Structure formats: C-alpha cells, structure tokens
Amino acid sequence: MAAPMLRWGCRGRRWALAWVDGGSCHRRGAPTGSTSNRIRGQSSLAQQPLRTAQKPRKGEHKWAAVVGLEIHAQISSNSKLFSGSQVRFSAPPNSLVSFFDASLPGTLPVLNRRCVEAAVMTGLALNCHINKKSLFDRKHYFYADLPAGYQITQQRLPIAVNGSLTYGISAGKERGQVIPKTVRVKQIQLEQDSGKSLHDDLRSQTLVDLNRAGVGLLEVVLEPDLSCGEEAATAVRELQLILQALGTSQANMADYEIQRQISELENGGEILNETRSFHEKLGCTVSMRDKEAKQDYRFMPEPNLPPLLLYDATSLPTDADPQQVINIDQIREMLPELPSVTRERLVQQYGMLPEHSFTLLNEVGLLEFFQNVIKETRAEPKKVTSWVLNIFLGYLKQENLAVSESPVTPSALAELLDLLDSRTISSSAAKQAGVQWCDLSSLQPLPPGFKRSASQVFEELWKREGKTPGQIVSEKQLELMQDRGALEQFCYSVMKDHPQVVMDVKKGNPRAINKLIGLVRKATLNRADPAMIKEILEKQLSL
C-alpha cells in the first residue's frame, strides 16, 4: 500500500534528557521514550554545568554523561503479540498481515502466551519483580506504518519491574581483571512493533509494509546508572547475551547513538528531545521528526485486554486450566544457564582468567567452538584457551569472519593441539617461528605481522580446507627432528662457522649460548627441540 510522501514524522518515541550536576551527582531523569527501528539499542544523555542552568560555553565544563537505555528486543516467537500472523524475516511485503495487524475495524487483540512467557523469563533472568497483575495501554500517534493510530504497550503497570543487570568492565591496569558493575532495570514491558515505511523520494510516495506490525517486543528500560558509552555498550552486550541464552530474542542491537550525543555535546550543540533511527547504510542515526514540539501520546488503558494475571505455585488456582494460566515458578525452573554462570564455570573448570571467559561468550559461537575443541583434544585447557582466543580469534578478526564462517573446524584445531602435545611438532613449527605462544595467556593484541609469524600448520589449515594437520605436517616435513646424530652434525657446523660466539660462551657470557641455540634452530628450519640443542651444545663445548 502506498501513502503520499511522509515527511520524517515523530515515531511516537523520543529521547529523554537527564541532567547531571558537574559530573558528580546524577539526578535520575527517567527516560520516557526511545526509538524503534531495526536497531533498538538507545540511550539518552545530557548534562548541565555546575551551579547554573545556562547553556555552557565550549570547554568551560566537563561533560558527564548519564546514559539511560531503553532497549527494544524483538521477541522470538512464531506469531505476533496480539494476532496469529507468522513472524518471519524477509517475507514478501504485506504477506504476514492479519485483519488485526491491518487494524480492520472491529478486530480485537488476543495476547500471545509465548510472548508473555518470554517477558517473564527475561524478567526473572534480570532479577526483576514479576508483577502478578500487569496492564496494557494505548499510546497514540499518527504514522503510516502504525495502522491503528496507537501502539499497545505497558506504560502504567508493566510485567516486570525493579531488576538489575550485572556486567563487567575491563579495568585495563591489571591483566585479565574485570570489574563487575550493575545497572538497575526499571521495567520490562511488552509492546507491539510498528510496520515499516519505505520512502520513495523520487515518486514522492511512502510504501508501507505491515509484516512487522504487531510483532512482540520486549522493552527493557534501564535506569540512568551508566556513565559512558563503554559502560552502556557493555551492559547492552550483556543483555544481548542473556536474551540469546534465554532464547527470548535474537537481540540485534547497536550502540552508535551514545557516541553521537557525546560528540554533539562536546561541540556545544543542544540535544533535543527527539527520536532517531539507525540508518543502516549511513551507519549512523538520523533524526526522525520534523517538529520539535513535544508529542503527547494521550495514553489510555487498552479496553480490549483484561489485566494480565500471572500465578506462582502458591497462588495458582487448583482448578486452573494449564493452557490458560502462566506459572512463574514453572518458568523459573526452566531458566537456562545464564552468561554470568557460564563464565564462572569456565573460570573454575578450565582455570582461565575472567577476561577470557568474557571473550569466549562475547563472540557468537566461540564458546561452542572452544568446548568442541576441548572435547576432542588431549591438550591442556589452558593451551586450548590461548589457541582459541589468540590465534584462532586473531585470524577471524583479521579476515572479519564469524566463528561459523571459519575454515578451521574444532576437530582440526584439536588434532593440531594433539600433535603439539605429543611433541610431534614443535611449538615453533606449529607457529612457524616468532610468537611465544606458550606465553599467550596475556592475550594482548596481536603484534603486526602476526599472520606471517603465526603457525605454519594453522596457516595451512586456514588456507587449505580439507587437509588434516597430520597431512600438512608430513607434507611440509614439519615433524620435530628426532635424529640426535643429525642434530649433533648441525651443532658442530654452527660452532665451526661462528668461532667468535663460541669464544664468548667459553669466556662465560651466559647469553652467548642462546645465540648458538638460535642459530642451530634456524639451520634446522625450526624443527629441532631447543632443549635438545642446548644439551648437545653444552656437551660439545664441554661446559
């Protein structure tokens, strides 16, 4: 369906400003609106100079951000929040639209049980109080992709309130240290998504696709406890992991908005109460309204939905039809392991640093990859950790690949680690010179040229999908030299060619022997065990 061109109009959601006082004492300005488009992580921040409400001049005051987030996460459900229409991404336009979704007169909302369960589950995972009675409200605004002229949401009495979200910030000073932080969760509410407007500037038309109209959203409102973009981004990331672990949402979000507001304020601009949407092509948010006038949503109770009543084990009516009631305690029992618990378990079980556990969870699929390698290899978990987090992840990052797109399978990496473990190949052969991989627990950013100095076998694995590490090792003759006589011959030649170094050793310079060892290793193309070289050299030099 098409409508005349829309000017960017208000989407019925907006930014709220929270003023801070000199950067120390945060006044809690409750965010009251937000924006929903494909990307839903949103924030607000603003500030005020010390002692004055006047607009500050640039550079006069330090800005302190107060970030309050309202995150809209699409609920993973087969059908929409109030209708039986399917929820499916990239279906042909307007092919998933029921009479209710199109707001035909006389149609009524019928609440989707799955969405309620998802909200309760999310509420429990975020330590919320679950309201046994919650209400639905209408929020009014005119927009072409909002066919009813209002959105059904939970403004007055949402399904879950007063929770908390704990996330970890890397401290930076000490390696691997993660400081736990907590942001309060004000509420979680169920609400409908709107449709999608496509603006055709050329023909001055707006095309409306209602496939998304009525899809269930969880709006998670965080109190303005976050003080910077990094905190906000980390908190959102943690929430995303929780939602994904619960399976209540795919949780695709972005955190561009915070940066924009900070730089806007630093440039002396004013943050308007406005709605912004994430523009995927431009990679930034754009203003969505043409008027600065404050929108009045004329909230009203939704008269077609009775109060949503939830029960627990004690309040459950004995004669209740299980299809008609939701038991909070039952949902609590079904909660899966949450990311914080998973991380704790990783630290305990594999002795990794907390920071490593964060990294493992933050990359989609990395934890599973790690666990599959662990399952198949004899190698020490610590070794697996460093290989997965450093070499493997480094290669992925370098080529901007997801774990699922990796050419190296968990089995291949497991076999490679087994070869290392059985000393069939040397670490240096495995890494083909350079990086002291056994010291990788620091997990520092990879040095430039890492790829060149990284494991030859691994590199071969990466390049030549299908070959096993064993095949590569034998093809490339990367096995550790086991022939002592041959190695003695290499040592002899090196000493003969470097009499000055031999002199130094004999004079008692302790570092000189290392130089000889290095030269022998080079001569053997890194296939010799340094310990064995050292032993032979010492014997030959009669030390």
Add this chain to the structure above:
Amino acid sequence: MLGQTLREVSAALKQGQITPTELCQKCLSLIKKTKFLNAYITVSEEVALKQAEESEKRYKNGQSLGDLDGIPIAVKDNFSTSGIETTCASNMLKGYVPPYNATVVQKLLDQGALLMGKTNLDEFAMGSGSTDGVFGPVKNPWSYSKQYREKRKQNPHSESGDSDWLITGGSSGGSAAAVSAFTCYAALGSDTGGSTRNPAAHCGLVGFKPSYGLVSRHGLIPLVNSMDVPGILTRCVDDAAMVLGVLAGHDPKDSTTVHDPINKPLVLSSLADVSKLCIGIPKEYLVPELSSEIQSLWSRAADLFESEGAKVIEVSLPHTSYSIVCYHVLCTSEVASNMARFDGLQYGHRCDIDVSTEAMYAATRREGFNDVVRGRILSGNFFLLKENYENYFVKAQKVRRLIANDFVNAFNSGVDVLLTPTTLSEAVPYLEFIKEDNRTRSAQDDIFTQAVNMAGLPAVSIPIALSNQGLPIGLQFIGRAFYDQQLLTVAKWFEKQVQFPVIQLQELMDDCSAILENEKLASVSLKQ
C-alpha cells in the same frame, strides 16, 4: 405470518406451513414497500435468497439447524459482514467491504438465519435518534400506525400530512424500525449507552442489552470498547432469549468474553408468581424531565408487581447524577482512540490531497466524519492529554466505579431486579428532535440507560403501553451482572401481564405509495 413472533414463525417453518424462501420473499417485498422508513442501508437480497434456498434444502432433508433456520434477521450496519458493505452510516466507510463476519453475525448464520440487510444508525452509533447518519434519518413505523394516526385525527392542533413523522430513537433505530415494520423477526443492535433499549422503547419492541462479556464484540466496529455490547431487538422476550442463547458464550477472538458457560438453548421458564421477587425502584431515576405519563406507567408497573405479591422497595443509586458527565468523558476518550485508525490509508474514504501524509490524514478525516464524530474525537483527545488525564479520565473512571458499586450495593441489599423508565418521553417528531443538537439529545436520552453500560449489567426495555398519543412506552429492567436469564424471566412475566398491543400497519402496507409521495415533498421542504 409477518406479524408473528420469531418463535411462532419458527414453528410454522418446522411444520412446513411456509418455506424459508417464501418467508424471505415476503420480507424482501415488505422491505421494498417500507423503503421510505430508511431502516436499511444495504438490503442483501441475493445473499438472503441464497441462504433461504439452502435453508429450504435443509428443511426438506430434515436437517434443520434449529430454531433460527430460515428466519429473516437484520444486522446494524456497524457489525462487520463478510462481503457485504459495512458503513457505520459514515462517509469514512462508504464502500468498505469487510473480509470477515463479526462473531455474532457468524453465529446467527451458522444457525441458518437469513441476513436481510444492514440497518441504519447514527454515524458510528453516536446519537440517540438515528437521525445523524450519512444516509439520512430513520422513520419510526409507529408514525404510520393506525393507533397513532387515529389519535392524531382526534387532536385538532396536529398538522395534517406526514411531515411530522417520528424518530425511532437510536442509535440502533434502523434495526428497531426493521423489526417493528415486520421486515424481519429479530435484529442486532449495539448498545453503548442505551442504543438498543432506547429505540426499542420508541418502537414498541423488546430491546435487550446483555451483560458485558457475555456476547462477543469481535467484528462490532467499536464506539466505546469498555461499554459496547451487541444488543438484541425482537417482538417478545422469548425471542430475545432465543437469540441470546445463540450469541452468548466465550469467543477466543474477544478476550473480554467470559468463559463460564450458559445454558443452551436458553429457554425461559414462565414465572408462576412473583412473590419471592424483590423489585427495586431507584429514587434518583425520578427526574423532573420525566413525562408524567411515563411516570404514572412506571408506578403502575411497580403496583402490578406489588399486587402480585412481589416485594417492591425504593433503592438509592446515589451517584446517578454524575453518570452522564462521566459517560461523556469516557465515551469521547475511547472514541478519540478508536477513530484514530480511520486515516484513509488502508480502507474507507481517502481524500485527493497528497501534499503530505499529514495533510492527507487531515482532509480525509474532515471529509469522512460528521460534526458529531469530529466533536467527540476533539473532546476525547482533550481529556486524554497528559495535563488533563488525571483531572478528567482518571476521575471519570473513579466515578464509574462508584456508579457500578451503587448497583452492587442495591443488589446486595436483596433486590433482584431494578425497574426504571427507559426514556423520558415517547418518540418525538423529527422536526422537534433536531431542534437540539446531538450532544444535548444524547445526554437527555441516555439518562436512564447509560449507567447500566458503565456497570456492565444486563438490561432490557419492555413495551408496557401506548401513550395518549398512541405511541409505545417502554420500561427498563436491570439485573445483576450475568443474571441475564433471571432478568429475562422477570421481563417475560411482566410482558405477559401488560399485553402490549401489536402495531397496526395494515394501512401503511396498503397505502404506502401515497405515503411515499408525501415523503418526497417533506424531504424537499426540509432541505430548504
């Protein structure tokens, strides 16, 4: 045959005294004859004949679907009917053909009822006269009854001619006129503040408003979601009960319908005596505006109960006087919200302006809605503004609770059923009616009826007698929530006692061509 009740004609169908097609054709021909009443917006002749044909087959095969099989019915034009235009008597929905049936319509069709057409109303059911729809006013069949005409001849002051025809009341006036003029045996109305009971009283019919939550609203184009109830208009209480039996019950598509099952089919017992009954007379309903005639009929009705052994007591509903104002705030607020979807984008009227979406919205809504609807949208949005919400909407909700509690208290004091007038007076001539604006009229005419909607109670208007002018007067019985059956049982007893006369329209049937001529003149003079 046409003057019979639903129950009677149903028996005739079963006995083969008449076939569904014959019955359907008789009704269709009468619909054509009484076209000037303007009771129907759409006559679904083809659909009805097809349905009659199928019904006839079922009767022949001995597979009748029940009491409603082959019975002509009419449906107010604010119920969605699949494949049949549903206009709400508004420009906004002219040409809108819903793709689905309202649950109540579907239930009637599932029982084999014949849909004769969609009946006239005030635009979006906003009014109490059935005078404010885009298709023009509905005329009260009693204007042409022998009873009324004879009285008028006796009165030397009355003007001759037909220019002072009477309103039906509203907003379900088309449905009332359709049943009253014998064009069908039952009709669906909707009742938000009295829209079924008011025209029933003016047209000498039984007008029943079920308990909120007993009958599905799915497919009823809403006026006020929290008060709307599908209403039933019939010639007698038993017929209303029969239709209620079909309509009542939980609908998965309407979350506000209750799960508790009701007895089906709903058959009313005949009360042998009323000695165990307690009838409450709310003293606040005795208002100065009440016509003395209705007042005396009201007390005669109370006397009747008392003389037959019932306990009749005065009760107080102390918040009654605040009810109409409270109703106004809540009604307009929901109207403002419900009307937001009519933006011209997906269905219904759309203006030609395409400068911007906002300009299109504005022009579409200006062209699509009449002044009454626009006025209510405007007030409703005012009440819902953030700065006004607490002072108006929330307060009105609190008052609504007090009003509902008034009823609860009355019933808890031992009262079984309340007895009140339905309207302040009998039907008035159109020319008289339009001297006041819609808002004033609605506030006056809903005075005895809207509090019931705020409390969600069942109520029924029963015709009791003809006024001195020969026009019907109705009284209202109000019951406890979900005691619909008890309420109708009492109403049935009362109906039997009062023996309300049948409308005598024979003259009209014979003489309708002459009336048509006169009507044309009347409408011409009106436009001037």
